[in-house]
Amino acid sequence: MDIVAVEYRGFVITHPAVSIRTAGATVQVASDHTHLLSRLLGQHVFEDPRGQERAIAKAKRYIDVILGDPLKNLRTGFVTPPVSKGSAA
Secondary structure, X not given: OOEEEEEEOOEEEEEEOOOOXXXXXXXXXXXXXXXXXXXXXXXXXXXXXXXXXHHHHHHHHHHHHHHOOHHHHHHHOOOOOOOOOOOOO
């Protein structure tokens, strides 16, 4: 069985080239960097019943959240927008 690897922000998302299961897909997230692995907080397998593309997208969204990319987090709806600390003059 061939394994496909997708590199994303220091992580590697792997999945089978051909899904064995007829419904759904599972991808795994790994990294050679221990400081990145510790940020996964045990969440390293992502599943989606609709296919591999959606499972990969879930893994990428989770990586964006744990690495704290505010622009991507705003677009995906994971955080609220920051409150302005200054007053408009």
